[in-house]
Amino acid sequence: MRKLLYLLLIVSVLWSGYWFVGAYAIRSGADSWFAQQAQSGMVAEKSTLTVAGFPNRFDLTVQDLRLADPRSGISWQAPFAQVFAMTWKPWHIIAALPPSQVVALPDQAVTVDSQDLKASVRARPSTDLPLQEVRLAGTSLGLTSDLGWTLGLGEFTVGLRAEPTVSPSTYELGFDLAPIIPDPAFLAALKAVDIPDLPPPNALQFPAPDFPDQVESLQGSIYLTLSAPLDRHAGDARPYLTKVEIRQFNFAWGQLAATASGLIEADGNGYASGKITVEVTNWDRLPALLVAAGVVQLEVAPTVANGMRALAAQTPDPTVLSLTLDMTDGQMSFGPFPLGPAPLMVPPSG
Structure with missing residues (x-):
């Protein structure tokens, strides 16, 4: 019994030492990071920085956080941010974000209100710490701009997985x-759009905008291939995209629905090359959406819709508009419409 007590005492002392050494390293690393940002010209401010959670967790809490890039005019301000990691698996980090934050852009400030907003980063236990998964999820998210627009999400999730x-x-x-949940002003403007019907011989009647108050579906699965893995060497390797494969993309808002799939990858000269096919079901709802978004003028909408009808007539189902984003030999087009040079995927130093 005495030997067992000695063993437990030794293990407790070693574990306590491990925690305090780890907590000191985390606190020192965080303080060093803030100092480095300030030296590089960034704004990185905080009121307090603490590490708690003994004995089973490392809980880093930063109060009154403000990060800003004076050159771009982008900043983030939050009353606090917390980062958690279990002591026996420090390669899995969970971040809890406050219910209210402010993101400032060059032309506006956006207040972010959320419930249960959490992010996690998980690496594989290896000396290179290769990224396994990044995930952001919440019960709800609301964006409110000082320019007057709003946007809301229900329960959502976004993830990047190896x-x-x-x-x-x-x-x-x-x-x-x-x-x-779209901006109420935009939704009202959308429902007020009244596109005049085309007279014969191009007779075309437009349905009244019947979009519901919420977008029912926006989900997808996109495979991204980089020039190098995302691990602890990524800062030196600077990975860039070499291939994008859309395996699934679904959008549904009332009667309007859209899907997309395809593959784009860098060609021998580093330009994006490949095809992505987009199919829009009940495309006759699309002109009103384009008018409300300011992409198309109301007086031009009937002509645009007539062109859509002609393209949809080439498919087996005239209610489906199918267009292909084609990138070939450094040029790209969307259906019959030329769009100019294709983007360069491989940096010039390549």
């Missing part, structure tokens, strides 16, 4: 963002 069976540097971007 897919080593495809390649060591391939990751799946998965998301489920619906229901989406």
